[in-house]
Amino acid sequence: MSSSPAATPGQAHYFVPQPSIYPFILASGMFMLALGFILKINQFPAGPWIMLAGAATIITMLFKWFGKVIYENQTGAYADWEDRSFRHGMIWFIASEVMFFAAFFSALFYTRNISVPQLGGMLAQHGVTLWEGYTGGWPTAGPKASHFEPMAAWGLPAINTALLLSSGATVTWAHWGLLKNNRFQLMLGLFLTVALGVAFMACQAVEYHHAYTEMGLTLGSGVYGATFFMLTGFHGFHVTLGAVMLTVILLRSMSGHFSAERHFAFEAVAWYWHFVDVVWLLLFVLVYWL
Amino acid sequence: MSATTLPHDAAGHHGEHHPSGLMRWLTTTNHKDIGTMYMTFSMVMFFLGGLMILLVRAELFQPGLQFLKPEFFNQLIGNHALIMIFGALMPAATGFANWQIPLMIGAPDMALPRLNNWGFWLLPPAALMLTLPFVLELFGVGDGALATGWTFYAPLSVQGGIGVDFAIFAVHLLGISSIMGSINIIVTIFNMRAPGMTLMKMPLFVWGWLVTAFLLVITLPVLAGAVTMLLTDRHFGTHFFSAAGGGDPILFQHLFWFFGHPEVYILLLPVWGLVPHVLSTFSRKPIYGYKAQVYSFIAIGVLSLIVWAHHFFTAGLPVPALLYFMYSTMSISLPLAVLFFCWIATMWRGAMTFETPMLFAVGFIVLFGIAGLTGLVLADVAADAQYHHSYFVVAHFHFALFTGGIMGVMTGVYYWLPKWTGHMYSETLGKLHFWLTVISFNLAFMPQFFLGLAGMPRRIPDYALQFAEYNAISTVGAFILGFAQLLFAYNIWKCIKGGPSVSARVWEGTEGLEWQLPSPPPHHSWDVQPTVK
Numbered sequence: 157m158s159s160s161p162a163a164t165p166g167q168a169h170y171f172v173p174q175p176s177i178y179p180f181i182l183a184s185g186m187f188m189l190a191l192g193f194i195l196k197i198n199q200f201p202a203g204p205w206i207m208l209a210g211a212a213t214i215i216t217m218l219f220k221w222f223g224k225v226i227y228e229n230q231t232g233a234y235a236d237w238e239d240r241s242f243r244h245g246m247i248w249f250i251a252s253e254v255m256f257f258a259a260f261f262s263a264l265f266y267t268r269n270i271s272v273p274q275l276g277g278m279l280a281q282h283g284v285t286l287w288e289g290y291t292g293g294w295p296t297a298g299p300k301a302s303h304f305e306p307m308a309a310w311g312l313p314a315i316n317t318a319l320l321l322s323s324g325a326t327v328t329w330a331h332w333g334l335l336k337n338n339r340f341q342l343m344l345g346l347f348l349t350v351a352l353g354v355a356f357m358a359c360q361a362v363e364y365h366h367a368y369t370e371m372g373l374t375l376g377s378g379v380y381g382a383t384f385f386m387l388t389g390f391h392g393f394h395v396t397l398g399a400v401m402l403t404v405i406l407l408r409s410m411s412g413h414f415s416a417e418r419h420f421a422f423e424a425v426a427w428y429w430h431f432v433d434v435v436w437l438l439l440f441v442l443v444y445w446l
Numbered sequence: 447m448s449a450t451t452l453p454h455d456a457a458g459h460h461g462e463h464h465p466s467g468l469m470r471w472l473t474t475t476n477h478k479d480i481g482t483m484y485m486t487f488s489m490v491m492f493f494l495g496g497l498m499i500l501l502v503r504a505e506l507f508q509p510g511l512q513f514l515k516p517e518f519f520n521q522l523i524g525n526h527a528l529i530m531i532f533g534a535l536m537p538a539a540t541g542f543a544n545w546q547i548p549l550m551i552g553a554p555d556m557a558l559p560r561l562n563n564w565g566f567w568l569l570p571p572a573a574l575m576l577t578l579p580f581v582l583e584l585f586g587v588g589d590g591a592l593a594t595g596w597t598f599y600a601p602l603s604v605q606g607g608i609g610v611d612f613a614i615f616a617v618h619l620l621g622i623s624s625i626m627g628s629i630n631i632i633v634t635i636f637n638m639r640a641p642g643m644t645l646m647k648m649p650l651f652v653w654g655w656l657v658t659a660f661l662l663v664i665t666l667p668v669l670a671g672a673v674t675m676l677l678t679d680r681h682f683g684t685h686f687f688s689a690a691g692g693g694d695p696i697l698f699q700h701l702f703w704f705f706g707h708p709e710v711y712i713l714l715l716p717v718w719g720l721v722p723h724v725l726s727t728f729s730r731k732p733i734y735g736y737k738a739q740v741y742s743f744i745a746i747g748v749l750s751l752i753v754w755a756h757h758f759f760t761a762g763l764p765v766p767a768l769l770y771f772m773y774s775t776m777s778i779s780l781p782l783a784v785l786f787f788c789w790i791a792t793m794w795r796g797a798m799t800f801e802t803p804m805l806f807a808v809g810f811i812v813l814f815g816i817a818g819l820t821g822l823v824l825a826d827v828a829a830d831a832q833y834h835h836s837y838f839v840v841a842h843f844h845f846a847l848f849t850g851g852i853m854g855v856m857t858g859v860y861y862w863l864p865k866w867t868g869h870m871y872s873e874t875l876g877k878l879h880f881w882l883t884v885i886s887f888n889l890a891f892m893p894q895f896f897l898g899l900a901g902m903p904r905r906i907p908d909y910a911l912q913f914a915e916y917n918a919i920s921t922v923g924a925f926i927l928g929f930a931q932l933l934f935a936y937n938i939w940k941c942i943k944g945g946p947s948v949s950a951r952v953w954e955g956t957e958g959l960e961w962q963l964p965s966p967p968p969h970h971s972w973d974v975q976p977t978v979k
């Protein structure tokens with residue numbers, strides 16, 4: 157992709173954008189969203205309204221900012237040098253996302269392998285029973301939480317795995333199309349990927365509904381419920397973001413953006429999608445299956 | 447598409463319009479403007495955090511409760527720490543990065559200028575998040591700011607008031623800001639170096655920041671995850687930190703310190719990077735052991751990720767874990783000792799002069815050495831059982847963070863300020879500032895070692911009579927220290943406004959690309975990249 161040699165003195169000119177107000181307004185929008193949320197969870201009636209204003213600001217700014225970047229790109233502001241900056245940037249952004257999920261996976265590991273066995277083993281280890289009849293074991297809602305039914309791996313979750321894995325394949329197929337300049341394959345591949353992503357989210361919604369209404373499995377179901385919903389919930393949120401980004405890429409493909417040589421945005425979104433895919437595989441094995 | 451087909455108005459540099467006044471700062475994409483904003487913000491936060499802790503020291507001047515309600519006292523100490531760490535030290539380091547990295551590696555600007563501006567403008571909202579609850583309480587809303595100490599330990603933080611929620615979101619904003627800043631720095635270092643500047647020719651300051659940026663990208667998301675779990679435990683019924691649901695408060699400590707320990711190196715690596723430049727300049731000798739220092743940075747960065755539990759030896763960890771964390775912690779002192787050796791060897795038999803930056807650099811080495819040695823004491827599991835949560839720890843980390851961090855930043859400010867402004871600061875005021883700072887710092891914090899050894903716990907507004915003398919001395923020192931910093935601000939202000947002009951090289955012993963540009967450097971520094979041989 158970015159194989160051209162490093163810029164030589166006097167030749168390349170790095171694109172430094174004009175002053176822009178978007179970052180400042182975006183930051184203000186984020187402040188409002190956070191402030192509104194804090195007020196809402198502390199039962200202040202103004203909260204939701206401030207959140208709404210913040211969210212609207214953020215969405216508007218994202219449209220404007222990305223729109224500007226796309227415009228700059230289409231008018232030829234970026235050469236290989238700038239392209240490399242975006243690539244590196246995206247890679248390290250995904251790395252930080254990996255570490256965010258790592259925090260929740262560590263919580264799962266810690267509770268499952270350390271704190272729950274310890275709580276259950278009080279009698280053997282220390283000769284005391286803190287909670288009558290509590291013996292640890294997984295899945296558990298802990299000594300004091302209510303009864304629930306754990307999520308089985310081989311129903312919907314297995315179907316979901318198949319859906320996401322195929323979506324990883326279709327996005328690669330779309331990439332092949334782009335590289336061959338086969339626009340139809342590109343668009344069809346992207347469309348299928350979005351469709352599979354939406355199907356995945358629908359299945360997750362059904363699963364959550366089922367968990368809450370029939371299985372008694374909620375956020376409050378001890379550490380099992382907490383790790384289950386936080387991990388799958390943040391993953392689902394990332395799938396949603398990924399699907400939105402893929403849709404944007406699809407629309408851009410339809411209006412003729414991207415060429416076989418230059419299509420960083422496509423690749424960035426594809427990387428992101430694969431990242432979401434890998435997280436799901438870990439989830440399937442560690443949260444649902446084992 | 448090649449660079450030659452750039453339409454002129456899209457290229458940014460040409461036909462540029464510069465908003466003036468406030469709009470210049472709100473919209474800027476220039477690394478120097480953004481660097482200046484970071485430094486200014488840092489200075490404001492430094493005084494705000496200082497003011498908070500002077501209130502605390504006033505209360506601790508004598509035993510008994512004098513001025514503050516205990517609840518308010520608790521709010522002050524936690525917010526003092528958060529503001530000093532996230533508001534004063536980290537932004538100062540990022541300000542240096544913004545100003546210096548492009549100049550030092552011959553880049554036209556930071557790689558992602560708009561992202562850069564966004565990173566900065568997330569900071570004032572975060573500061574507002576931390577301080578707003580103080581104000582709200584005055585109007586009868588909520589029960590004040592975060593009162594758990596800066597470490598947010600559960601279950602106290604699960605039970606706390608609205609201040610905890612504000613602090614959680616402040617941490618989120620600060621985290622996003624730092625991650626974006628770090629990504630920008632990594633990309634700039636990898637993609638924007640002048641032709642010929644290989645990684646092993648990069649200035650040490652840039653190396654220090656590269657390791658720092660990696661640590662931030664790795665650890666800050668974990669802190670974000672931890673405070674998110676705290677938020678859901680508080681408001682959405684999860685049991686991450688509650689034994690009733692199978693969770694564990696200790697889990698929070700693991701997650702927090704997985705971030706928290708690397709954080710201390712995040713605060714220090716940029717400083718360790720800049721001090722060798724100063725030592726070399728004023729000793730008129732090249733930096734000793736460049737490679738050894740680079741490898742030590744990397745070693746410290748890696749080790750810092752695997753030692754976190756030394757912050758809660760007393761929480762009831764299994765013995766094998768205690769031993770592992772003790773030995774791994776102690777092993778950090780090896781690469782740290784290499785650094786000390788290289789610093790001293792750089793000065794060895796040099797033609798030394800002691801301008802203000804050099805005074806601060808040498809003061810840094812001596813006082814920071816005390817931090818490292820007392821750290822070794824704390825790393826000993828058996829000894830730590832006595833010293834944990836005592837004033838000994840407070841003294842230890844202030845020797846680390848004030849002399850290692852803040853005095854390192856001051857070293858850099860005095861060293862580079864003439865480059866940035868084109869004017870020389872007042873050497874007399876600078877020296878006065880140095881001596882006042884060093885003496886009053888020791889007056890304030892040396893007694894705290896003895897208080898800790900004698901058993902005074904930290905984070906309490908009242909104490910037993912036997913601790914009275916040392917606390918009184920400490921408070922006097924703290925007040926002198928605080929007021930001495932006004933000299934610093936005044937000196938900087940004067941230097942911005944005017945003063946004797948300086949040459950491009952500023953100091954006679956300087957090496958490196960940044961000294962080839964005029965002082966102050968033009969708005970777009972390396973529009974055409976230099977070539978490094």
Ligand code: HEM
Nearest residue numbers: 710714756757779818821822824825834835839843846847
């Ligand atoms: C060889 C070097 C070092 C060692 C072995 C070391 C070891 C330790 C240990 C074991 C503790 C926990 C003490 C306790 O709570 O009982 C501690 C606390 C602390 N150290 Fe260090 N340290 C070293 C250097 C540093 C440096 C360079 C910094 C900062 C730049 C630093 C900052 C801190 C802070 C902020 C705390 C306390 C945090 C809190 O509890 O609020 N240390 N250190």
Ligand SMILES: [Cu+2]
Nearest residue numbers: 706707756757
């Ligand atoms: Cu530590």
